[in-house]
Structure formats: structure tokens, C-alpha cells
Amino acid sequence: MKRKTKVISASVLFLVIVVLHILGLLFYDKLAFLTKPFITISLAVIYLLSVNKVSFWYVSALFFSFWGDTFLLFKEAFFLFGLVSFLIAHILYIKISSNYLKKISYNKILTYSIPFVIAFGSIVYLIRDNLGEMLVPVIIYGLIISAFGTLTLLNYVQQKNTENLWLFLGALIFIISDSLLAVNKFYEAREVYGLSIMITYIVAQYLICKAMVVKDS
Numbered sequence: 001m002k003r004k005t006k007v008i009s010a011s012v013l014f015l016v017i018v019v020l021h022i023l024g025l026l027f028y029d030k031l032a033f034l035t036k037p038f039i040t041i042s043l044a045v046i047y048l049l050s051v052n053k054v055s056f057w058y059v060s061a062l063f064f065s066f067w068g069d070t071f072l073l074f075k076e077a078f079f080l081f082g083l084v085s086f087l088i089a090h091i092l093y094i095k096i097s098s099n100y101l102k103k104i105s106y107n108k109i110l111t112y113s114i115p116f117v118i119a120f121g122s123i124v125y126l127i128r129d130n131l132g133e134m135l136v137p138v139i140i141y142g143l144i145i146s147a148f149g150t151l152t153l154l155n156y157v158q159q160k161n162t163e164n165l166w167l168f169l170g171a172l173i174f175i176i177s178d179s180l181l182a183v184n185k186f187y188e189a190r191e192v193y194g195l196s197i198m199i200t201y202i203v204a205q206y207l208i209c210k211a212m213v214v215k216d217s
Contacts, residue, residue, distance in 0.1 A: 006049045014042035018202055025195050033073055039202060040066040043209045051216040058212045061092035065205065083137060090144045093208070097151040097167065100215070102158055112153050116146035116175070123179050127186035138182065145175050163214040170207035177201040
């Protein structure tokens with residue numbers, strides 16, 4: 001089987017998993033539970049079949065994302081484990097993004113971080129009364145994802161190409177997904193948030209995967 005055919009097959013599998021997962025969220029919780037871990041697995045398959053040189057850092061980020069997805073299936077019992085897993089995944093994404101940046105001043109980094117810090121600060125202010133002992137972990141997590149967003153924005157500003165745009169949009173939508181998760185868990189739980197969190201999360205991971213495929217091909 002040719003590589004292109006394998007990639008198409010893996011992409012179709014990813015799409016099927018996503019559709020089944022969303023249907024599960026809407027109609028059958030057990031289906032959503034069973035399909036969630038396979039989202040990142042199918043993306044890893046797409047990536048590995050598509051590239052000539054595999055990025056250890058990106059595969060590791062997907063690995064920790066997988067564990068984050070798995071731990072969060074159990075909600076309260078393993079929420080902190082899920083948070084730590086995604087924290088590591090974001091640190092790895094920061095490592096990847098920083099590798100693409102040309103030399104840049106700290107002043108510029110601070111300037112481009114302002115919108116992300118403001119958005120993060122607004123979320124923390126909204127949910128602060130319900131955080132309790134999770135205040136410090138949430139602040140650390142928020143700073144990390146803000147750094148990820150900042151670096152991908154800087155990367156796109158330095159070199160405006162399609163893959164850098166995908167990487168930036170992936171980071172931005174990931175931040176939106178995590179923000180919705182925080183609001184849903186610590187401020188006001190709504191059914192629509194659960195669906196929105198997963199849709200934005202899937203789109204974010206897919207866009208990051210597309211960017212990595214182009215960069216590593």
C-alpha cells in the first residue's frame with residue numbers, strides 16, 4: 001500500500017473516531033468514553049505515516065495528550081493527573097515552537113504575550129472563588145499555555161506561511177478549549193460546554209498535527 005493511501009486511510013479512521021465521539025457526547029456517554037483515547041492515537045498514526053523525519057518531541061506531546069485524555073475520563077478522581085499530563089504536553093509544544101523561532105528580544109516576547117496574559121487573567125478572576133487548592137496548579141497551567149500561544153504567534157509573525165498559521169491557530173483554539181474546561185469545572189457546568197470543549201480540542205490537535213506534518217515532511 002502506498003504512503004498516500006495509508007495516510008488517507010488513517011485520516012478517514014480519525015474522522016470516523018471524531019464523529020463517533022461527538023455522537024457519543026450527544027447521545028451515548030459510553031461511546032464517548034470508549035472513543036476519546038483514540039483521538040490522539042489516530043493523529044499519531046496520521047503523523048507517523050506522513051513524515052520523513054519523526055519529531056520525538058511531537059510524538060511525546062501526543063503521548064502525554066493521550067494520557068491527559070485518559071485521566072480526564074475519570075473526572076474528579078484523576079483530574080490533577082490529567083492536568084499534569086496536558087501541562088507536560090504543552091511544555092513539549094513550547095519546545096517545538098521555540099525551535100522554529102529566529103532570535104528574538106525578550107521585550108518582543110513580553111509584548112506579544114499581553115493578550116494571552118489578559119485572557120488568562122480574566123478566566124482566573126472569573127473562577128477564583130471556586131479554585132481552592134487548585135489555584136496554584138491552574139495558574140501554572142495558564143502561564144504555560146499562554147507561553148505556547150505567544151511563541152506560535154511570534155513564529156507566525158516572523159514567517160507567515162500556512163503551516164505556521166495552522167500551528168498558531170491550533171495553540172489559540174487549544175487555549176479556548178482549556179478556558180472552556182476551566183469555566184465548566186470551576187464556575188458553571190453546562191452540557192454545551194462539554195461538547196464545545198471536545199470540538200475545539202479536536203480541531204486544535206488536528207491543526208497542530210497538520211503543521212507538524214508539513215514541517216517534518
